[in-house]
Amino acid sequence: MALAGVLLFVFLYSGFFSPEKNNYPVVCVHERLTGEPCASCGLSHSFSLILQGRISEAYRWNSNGMRVFIFFAAQLVMRIVFSVYYLKHPETARQLIVYDAIASLTLFLIAFIPFIKWIFRFL
Numbered sequence: 473m474a475l476a477g478v479l480l481f482v483f484l485y486s487g488f489f490s491p492e493k494n495n496y497p498v499v500c501v502h503e504r505l506t507g508e509p510c511a512s513c514g515l516s517h518s519f520s521l522i523l524q525g526r527i528s529e530a531y532r533w534n535s536n537g538m539r540v541f542i543f544f545a546a547q548l549v550m551r552i553v554f555s556v557y558y559l560k561h562p563e564t565a566r567q568l569i570v571y572d573a574i575a576s577l578t579l580f581l582i583a584f585i586p587f588i589k590w591i592f593r594f595l
Contacts (some may be wrong), residue, residue: 479551480535481549482544486520487523489516500513511536515537522537522538536583539582539586546579550572
């Protein structure tokens with residue numbers, strides 16, 4: 473449930489701060505240090521625009537924004553569903569952990585492979 477809270481915070485952050493005002497408190501350290509954008513630059517803008525239904529604009533801010541947004545949304549749903557299922561069927565804890573790990577790893581790789589590639593290219 474703690475992870476669900478963190479994920480909910482990510483969505484609230486994206487909904488609260490505005491791409492029009494550019495009032496995001498978290499800045500890209502890589503861009504600040506090198507002057508060049510990184511693979512995750514524009515994700516906050518992209519998330520905010522996705523929440524507003526402005527998908528094509530979100531894509532322009534970060535072409536990977538939608539896949540990362542879907543990862544976080546899926547994780548939020550999974551945290552809630554797995555928690556509720558565990559509370560009703562605590563004897564399935566071991567199976568739930570295996571299913572959760574496999575599903576989370578698969579979703580993570582699908583969502584973040586462009587970022588992983590960028591890191592290795594950058595290094």
